[in-house]
Amino acid sequence: MIPEALLEVRNLRVYFPVGACMLKRNKQAVRAVDDVSFAIAAGETLGLVGESGCGKTTLGRATLRLIEPTSGRILFSGEDITYLKSAKLRSLRRNFQIIFQDPYGSLDPRMTVADIIGEALDIHGLAPGRLARRQRVEQLLKDVGLDRSHAERYAHEFSGGQRQRIGIARALAVEPALIVCDEAVSALDVSVQAQIVNLLKDLQNRHGLAYLFIAHDLAIVEHISHRIMVMYLGKMVELGQARTICHEPKHPYTKALVSAVPTLDPSAKRERIVLSGEVPSPIHPPTGCPFHPRCPIAEARCKTEPPALRETTAGHWISCHLA
Amino acid sequence: MPLLEIKDLQLEFENEGRSLRALDGVSLSLDAGETLCLVGESGSGKSVTALSIARLLPNPPAQYRGGQILIDGRDVLKMSARELRSIRGGLVSYIFQEPGTALNPVHRVDRQIKEMLALHRPEAANNVEVIRLLKIVGIPAPESRLRAYPHELSGGMQQRIMIAMALASKPRILVADEPTTALDVTIQAQILELLRELKRQFGMAILLITHNLGIVADLADRAAVMYAGQIVESGPADRLLRNPLHPYTKALIAAIPDLASKAARLKPIPGIVPQLGAWPPGCRFQPRCSQAQPECARQAVELLQVRPKCWVRCPYFDTPTSVSVQV
Numbered sequence: 001m002i003p004e005a006l007l008e009v010r011n012l013r014v015y016f017p018v019g020a021c022m023l024k025r026n027k028q029a030v031r032a033v034d035d036v037s038f039a040i041a042a043g044e045t046l047g048l049v050g051e052s053g054c055g056k057t058t059l060g061r062a063t064l065r066l067i068e069p070t071s072g073r074i075l076f077s078g079e080d081i082t083y084l085k086s087a088k089l090r091s092l093r094r095n096f097q098i099i100f101q102d103p104y105g106s107l108d109p110r111m112t113v114a115d116i117i118g119e120a121l122d123i124h125g126l127a128p129g130r131l132a133r134r135q136r137v138e139q140l141l142k143d144v145g146l147d148r149s150h151a152e153r154y155a156h157e158f159s160g161g162q163r164q165r166i167g168i169a170r171a172l173a174v175e176p177a178l179i180v181c182d183e184a185v186s187a188l189d190v191s192v193q194a195q196i197v198n199l200l201k202d203l204q205n206r207h208g209l210a211y212l213f214i215a216h217d218l219a220i221v222e223h224i225s226h227r228i229m230v231m232y233l234g235k236m237v238e239l240g241q242a243r244t245i246c247h248e249p250k251h252p253y254t255k256a257l258v259s260a261v262p263t264l265d266p267s268a269k270r271e272r273i274v275l276s277g278e279v280p281s282p283i284h285p286p287t288g289c290p291f292h293p294r295c296p297i298a299e300a301r302c303k304t305e306p307p308a309l310r311e312t313t314a315g316h317w318i319s320c321h322l323a
Numbered sequence: 324m325p326l327l328e329i330k331d332l333q334l335e336f337e338n339e340g341r342s343l344r345a346l347d348g349v350s351l352s353l354d355a356g357e358t359l360c361l362v363g364e365s366g367s368g369k370s371v372t373a374l375s376i377a378r379l380l381p382n383p384p385a386q387y388r389g390g391q392i393l394i395d396g397r398d399v400l401k402m403s404a405r406e407l408r409s410i411r412g413g414l415v416s417y418i419f420q421e422p423g424t425a426l427n428p429v430h431r432v433d434r435q436i437k438e439m440l441a442l443h444r445p446e447a448a449n450n451v452e453v454i455r456l457l458k459i460v461g462i463p464a465p466e467s468r469l470r471a472y473p474h475e476l477s478g479g480m481q482q483r484i485m486i487a488m489a490l491a492s493k494p495r496i497l498v499a500d501e502p503t504t505a506l507d508v509t510i511q512a513q514i515l516e517l518l519r520e521l522k523r524q525f526g527m528a529i530l531l532i533t534h535n536l537g538i539v540a541d542l543a544d545r546a547a548v549m550y551a552g553q554i555v556e557s558g559p560a561d562r563l564l565r566n567p568l569h570p571y572t573k574a575l576i577a578a579i580p581d582l583a584s585k586a587a588r589l590k591p592i593p594g595i596v597p598q599l600g601a602w603p604p605g606c607r608f609q610p611r612c613s614q615a616q617p618e619c620a621r622q623a624v625e626l627l628q629v630r631p632k633c634w635v636r637c638p639y640f641d642t643p644t645s646v647s648v649q650v
Contacts, residue, residue, distance in 0.1 A: 159595045191578050193578070194592070260509045262511075265581065278480070
C-alpha cells in the first residue's frame with residue numbers, strides 16, 4: 001500500500017485450532033486474525049482498536065512473530081520475515097519491540113532495573129563492557145524520565161507508571177524502529193496515563209519511532225495515532241486517518257463504537273447508537289459480513305456476501321457493502 | 324431528609340498492629356431518585372465508601388473510627404446483625420465490576436435470583452418473577468436462560484443477571500461499583516442505557532462509582548470527586564465538569580483525552596497517586612498541585628461550601644490563574 005513502508009503485513013491469517021481431537025478430521029479453528037493487510041511508515045503511529053476478542057493482540061504479536069501466522073506475509077523494510085529461522089530472526093528482532101499492558105507482570109521481580117534494561121543490550125551485544133553498559137542504562141533511564149539512582153532497584157519498588165517507563169526503556173534499549181504498544185496505558189491510573197502517552201509521543205519525535213498502538217480506549221488512540229485501524233471479529237473493517245475515523249466514521253460498526261464512547265462535552269451529546277447483541281464467537285463467525293447480525297443497516301446480501309475491502313477515498317479503506 | 328447521608332466517616336484498616344487510614348472525613352448525601360457519581364483514581368477510597376453503606380467490609384481489618392451512615396435516619400454503624408441483613412441486598416443493592424466473579428459459578432441463573440427473592444420477597448420466589456426480572460434487564464428469550472450457568476453467558480449478560488438480582492428486592496438505593504469497567508465499550512453503552520431506564524422506571528437512587536468522567540457526564544445528576552480518602556469537590560455534575568473548582572478536578576479533566584477535545588497534548592498530573600498510609604501532610608493533593616502555596620503543606624484543609632450545593636476542599640479554588648495546569 002505504501003511504497004516506503006517500514007512494516008507491511010499482507011493477508012495475514014492466524015487461526016488457533018480448538019477442541020483439537022486427534023481423530024476428528026474436521027478441526028474447528030478460532031479465526032483470530034482473518035485476512036488482514038496494513039502498512040506502517042517509519043515514524044508513524046497506527047492505532048488499532050476493537051473490542052475484546054476481536055484479534056488485536058494476536059495481530060500485534062503475530063506481526064512480531066511472537067505468534068506464528070497461519071498464512072500471509074510480513075515484510076520489514078521490504079524483507080520478508082514471515083518464515084525467517086530463529087538466529088536470523090533474533091538479530092532482526094532488534095528492530096521491533098513490544099510494550100505490554102501489565103507493568104506488574106511484565107518485569108522480572110528478581111532482576112534489578114539495570115539488568116532488565118541491560119539484558120537486551122547483552123543479547124544484541126550493544127554495549128560491551130561494564131562501563132558502557134552502565135552509561136547506556138543511565139541514558140535510557142533519563143530518556144524515559146527516571147533517575148539514574150533507580151538502576152539498582154527492583155521492579156516492586158516502583159509505581160505502575162514508573163514500571164511502564166522501565167518497560168519502555170527496555171524496549172528502547174535496542175534502538176528499534178517499531179514498537180508494538182499492546183494496551184500500554186490501559187492498566188494505569190488516569191492521571192498517570194497522560195504522562196506515558198506524552199512520553200511515547202516525545203520519544204517518537206526524538207527517535208523517529210513507529211508505533212502500532214493497540215488499545216480499546218478510542219479517545220487515547222485518537223490522541224496518539226496518525227491513522228487508525230478498526231477490527232471486528234478478526235477482520236479489518238475500517239482504516240483511515242485518525243480524525244476521520246473518530247469524527248466521520250463510515251463503517252456502521254465504527255459509527256457505533258465512536259458513539260458509544262462516553263464524552264465529557266455535553267454539547268457533543270450525539271445520537272448514541274446502542275448496538276443490540278454481543279460479539280459473536282470467532283469459532284462460528286456469521287456468514288457474509290461478520291457484523292451483519294448487529295448491524296442497524298444490514299440488507300439481505302450482507303448475510304451471504306462477505307464485503308471486500310474497498311478504498312473509498314485516498315487512504316480510507318472500508319469493508320462494507322453499504323458505506 | 325436525604326435517603327442516604329454519610330457524615331464525617333472515618334475508616335481505618337488494621338494490619339499487624341498498624342492502622343492505615345482509608346477514609347478521612349467522608350461526607351455525602353443521596354436523595355431518592357438521584358444519581359450520584361463518585362469519581363476518583365484507584366486507592367482514593369471510593370469503593371470502601373460504597374461498601375461501607377451496607378457495612379460490607381469485614382471487621383477486622385476494617386474499623387470505623389467515627390462518623391455516621393444514615394439510611395432513612397437510621398445509623399448503619401449502630402445496627403445489629405439482624406437489622407443489617409434487611410439492609411444488605413434489601414434496601415441497598417450492589418452490582419460490582421466483575422460480574423463473572425460476583426456470580427456463583429455452580430448455581431444456575433434461576434436459583435441465584437430466587438435466592439435473593441426468598442430472602443427479601445419470599446412470596447415472589449418463583450419462575451414467573453424471575454422471568455419478569457430478566458425481561459426488565461433486557462435479556463432476550465429469558466425462559467431459555469433460566470437453566471444457564473454463569474459461564475455460559477457473556478460479560479454483558481452476566482452483568483444484566485447481576486442487575487436483575489440487585490433489583491429482586493426492590494431496593495431504594497443501587498450501588499454500582501465500576502459496573503462497566505470490565506465490559507467492552509458497545510456493551511458498556513447498553514448497560515448505561517439500562518441503568519438510565521431503571522432509574523426512570525423505578526425512581527431508585529443510584530450511587531455510581533467510576534473513574535470515567537465521560538460516564539459522569541452521561542449519567543450523573545451530582546458528582547463527588549475523591550482523592551486520598553477525602554472528598555475534594557462535590558456538586559451538580561454539569562457544573563463540576565464544565566467549571567471545576569478544585570485543582571485536582573481541573574487537572575484530572577485536563578489529563579484525560581476526550582473525543583470531543585482538540586488538545587494536541589495531554590496535560591498529565593505530575594507525580595503519582597499517594598499510597599494508603601503515605602498521605603502527604605496538609606492538603607493531600609499539594610505535592611502534585613500546580614497552585615500549591617507554602618501553607619498548603621502545613622495545614623489540613625476543610626471541605627468548604629462555596630456556593631449552594633458546591634463543596635470544595637481548597638481555599639484557593641477561585642484563584643484566577645487556576646486554569647493553567649503544570650505540564
